[in-house]
Amino acid sequence: MIRVDRNEQFPVTAMILDECSGEIVSSAVVQYVVRDDSDSPTLSGTFSESNEEPGVYIDTISLPDPGIYRIYATCSGYNVGTEEILVNPENIYELTKQNRHYNISVEEVLRTNGIATASQVARNVPLNKTDYIINRIKLDTANDWSGSTIASGIVYAHYKVITDNLPYKMGGPF
Numbered sequence: 001m002i003r004v005d006r007n008e009q010f011p012v013t014a015m016i017l018d019e020c021s022g023e024i025v026s027s028a029v030v031q032y033v034v035r036d037d038s039d040s041p042t043l044s045g046t047f048s049e050s051n052e053e054p055g056v057y058i059d060t061i062s063l064p065d066p067g068i069y070r071i072y073a074t075c076s077g078y079n080v081g082t083e084e085i086l087v088n089p090e091n092i093y094e095l096t097k098q099n100r101h102y103n104i105s106v107e108e109v110l111r112t113n114g115i116a117t118a119s120q121v122a123r124n125v126p127l128n129k130t131d132y133i134i135n136r137i138k139l140d141t142a143n144d145w146s147g148s149t150i151a152s153g154i155v156y157a158h159y160k161v162i163t164d165n166l167p168y169k170m171g172g173p174f
Helices: 092-097 118-122
Strands: 002-005 010-015 031-035 041-046 056-061 067-075 078-088 104-110 130-138 149-158 169-171
Touching (some): 010 078
Antiparallel strands (some): 031 041, 104 130, 130 149, 149 169
């Protein structure tokens, strides 16, 4: 399986083996079709033979939409093969690049309501103590936080008993 980010350029390869002689086939025309999970063609092309290794066929492609794809390589008279491609919904490189201290916001939210919600009761959240924390990451090019968040999440505080001052763990809502 090949795993890539959206719009990332990545190499795809194929090699043809003559099953009768066991030899690698050179100077062939090897084509490919990339199909999405509904088996609809998304991209197609022809491999170029490697200058370094005869019989190895290569191309560089990119896919703009997240999902699972299959690339089918074909060559008349030979079995070539398939490969699965997983395209991440978020560009991990871009997200990591934004991970600088001035692009990260951590906001503590206290429990200020007198009557606890079901989630707060299940987590034993004391009044005026941390209920949850909101994490946000903004684009490096954004000047402020208005509408420029590229990732965010909430981490909930869990207390052993309602009289604790500090949570014993941070995690999901229950």
